[in-house]
Amino acid sequence: MTPKQIAVFAIGPVGGALLGLISLPVITWFFSQEDVGRMAMLQVTVGFGILLFSLGLDQAYVREFHEAENKPALLKSAMLPGLVMLVIMLLVLLAFGGALSDMLFDVANWHLSVLVAFALVANYISRFLSLVLRMNERGLAFSMSQLLPKLLLLVIIGGYVAIDAEKNLTNLVLANTAAIGLVCAIYGWNTRVEWVAGIRTRLDIEKLKSMLRFGLPLILGGLAFWGLTAIDKLFLRSLANFEELAVYSVSVSFAAAATILQSVFSTVWAPTVYKWASVGKGLENVHKVTRYILALVVLGFALAGLLSWVVIYFLPSNYAGVQWVVVSCIGFPLLYTLSETTVVGIGISRRSSFSMLAALIAFVVSLIGNWWLIPPYGAGGAAVSTCVSFWVFFFLRTEFSIYLWKPIPRTLLYVFTLVCVAGAVVFTLWGEVLRGWMMGYWLAVLAVWGVVFRSESREALGFLVRKVKREA
Template sequence: MQQEETNRKYGGVQFLSQMIYFSFGPIGGAFFAFLASITAAWLIDPGELGRVSLFTTAITLTTLVSNLGLDRAYMREFASSKNKEELLYNCLCVSLCTSIVASILIILLRQPIAGLLFDNSDYLSIAILAVILPIDIIGEYSIYTCRLYGNVKKYTIASIIQQLSYLIYIVGFYCLGIRGYRTIIFARALSMATKSIVAVFLEREHYCFFGKLNKSIITSALRYGVPYMPALICSWVLNSMDKYALRIWSTYDEIGFYTSAFTIVSVLAIVRNAFNSFWTPLAYKWYDEGEDVSYFEKVGDYITVILIVLSSLIILLRNVIFKIYKPEYSHAANILPFLLFVISMETISYVVGCGINLKKKTIFNLVATASACVINLIGNYILVPRMGGVGASISTGMSCMAYMLIKMFISRTIWYKFSIIRYLINILLITAMSACAIIFNSIFVDVCFATFIIIYNLKSIYGIWAIMIRFVKKRK
């Protein structure tokens, strides 16, 4: 009984403790990524930055497809697996084999891919895409392993090293006389390779380099992971359709503005990455151990308040932030408000939609993402030709909100009926603030909205502050 009281008393402290520890890496990584983004913006024109952005989305897609959802299966089965090294070996081997096949296809289809991404015949960059794919997959599995074993120091090192090396490589290539978007592409590829090498070295004791393939493990992992694939691909489409819509209906310059605005969203990505680093295994653990659902509700409330308040402050300061970019990037400030939804709504969905994964009804992930994709496609078709990057951000932001809401209502139906009033009011407030920021672009209106959002969430902010105080006292 006493132990139970202790757990209840310090449950929030333990939650915040994990989030703070796992945020060290994302904070450091985001800092260097932000510096790298500003450096890139000063070194190349918006159109060139647009080509880099399309290259990055291509890497994301090929990595996602090559994994076959086995990375998700690895995380899901990790806690219950008796031989974790064997689980890692089997999942990684299959992902590596599919990545090699994907790399071969990329080389064979280099001409149309180069035309789509760069509007030229840059086969060297396509070759880099093919080579870096299997290397990046190894690095990603190593990052997952750091998270699952709860090794904060290793996770922090691996998270920071990629973005720090990215910044160093950008400056280095530029000093060597390599100009244009290739400067950034070469730097990106080498930084991913650096991350993979460091991450594998850090987690080397968990790798079984000469193991045997286990048919039952592979079959079980594929049965769990492959049904994820349509949902994951739809998720990629949801998050990348905007850039390709701009490629089709607008210009590379607009993609560059859009990309620079997305960099500011990295502030919210710090919270998302830190939260996601431990939330997925923790949610499975709580569910398997039969923890009270009030824990899930409190986490959902706190993470929503953190994201909504941060979003309102970023919108308030958006014009000041873009003063550090070259003057031609100032247009990106109008693109920023709705782009914040991409991170905030996705992160909130981790909690409000977790019932889908806990109940192993992963088909509903496909329902949510496919519905959001349709909304995004229609929105991009209507808005991008008329409004360029601003239209793409509105379409993407609203479709991400739809994605979160669909997952929330499905989760309530198949799990338990948690309260949604505060979620809906917060979403309504930040949506109204984003719309008014684009329409009026008035600091007075922004201040009024930000103030009202803080006042509405004051009780939760006080709760978060109280937990932080207890966390500090506990550490002393």
């Protein structure tokens, strides 16, 4: 994949993260805090629907794509079983009236259940059709399909404001469902040749069995990682209330700025490192890249700690707690990105079971942490639990990679990340009391960062200066 192609594919994740950073804070001004919290449950459910009902066949589709002679038939084999199961399950739930919406929103309404069911089906279909674009390297269509739903959501919310529509749960669910439906329609139009041809093909049962043998074992690891990123919201739903869930969701949306680094790096890094491995050259650069990402991670934590107070100017007064919670929330994207640089040994050795084990152990840590911390600390407890869990995830991926491949320098990695995570934990739980001390703490971290990473800073600055001069 060329740098231009990589850039085109990165437009979607980066633009989506930026629009997500805007959309949820905007929604907080027009909808109740409880309803904003309820929307988090919709997002959790939509993600779980893809993970569970895809049966791992989305990964099998990617694995088999380049070797398959009849790619539309491959799409049908991958997509159809889970879609049938999902539709049957939803029809059963809808037969009980508002049971589905009651489970998610604590509001028993049949029309809300229908909207949720539509969102689940549309999002499932979108997942597979997006893979068609991705595997055919149609980067612009892939990226635009990710951006347009976020834009539509903002347009619909703006329309509600313009016509003074009622700001209730039904309209908020409708806006989100319409956005999901739009992306499905766009994917459907852009991939119409493939799925229409797939409908006309016969289902290859033997091929399906082969794909299931590959895909089903991946569900366990996927469930563990989903749990690691979603269990905090489920615990908040059951152990706290929707108001705390809203504070946490808005904090996560601000922390999504850090997912830009994650999205861009993940797009570029995996193809590059496996290309190095295939030719046996360039792997010495892994350590250098790890230091650069570590520098960005530490800088991200320090700046978040120093500047988190800015977010209160973009939110209603009942979201004041976001300024403390957001610092721990950035732990997920930052530590996950760092772990992508240290986990290369697992990928090179093709021992993916170790990645699954790391996710399972971190998930257990998250379960214990959420159960322990949410009752006394609410959204702050959920953020701290997730942040600590992702440090455990990063630590285990690093150690497993070393065990399977070769040693890497890691003292600096562990010291700096522990300092940042410990600071984030204290900041989130007791930052309001220790406000002045915490500002001093993050300034000290920033000062040490300037000394330790001075060579990386000079190199990065020199690169930017040279690039500006060339373009001038």
